[in-house]
């Protein structure tokens with residue numbers, strides 16, 4: 555397996571339809587559970603200091619707690635104003651009930 559994959563959390567740390575943050579190699583990453591799948595993005599909003607892990611996850615969209623910008627957590631796409639920049643996403647693998655992400659994107 556490529557060396558860029560990092561074990562970031564137990565699968566059980568991300569409850570159904572929830573978002574949690576982890577800190578990996580100096581980066582804050584948000585992990586989301588959406589209908590049985592795990593997704594990973596930067597935790598910091600592209601608009602300001604809002605943290606996705608403090609936001610509201612509804613379906614596959616996370617609402618930033620500061621100005622209510624919404625991102626698609628699967629693609630990172632900025633869905634509405636005031637957002638103008640997409641959120642960085644990271645590939646995810648599940649191995650032995652652990653969440654691995656690839657930060658080398």
Ligand code: FES
Pocket residue numbers: 599600601602603604618619620621622623636637
């Ligand atoms: S800081 Fe996230 S929408 Fe403004």
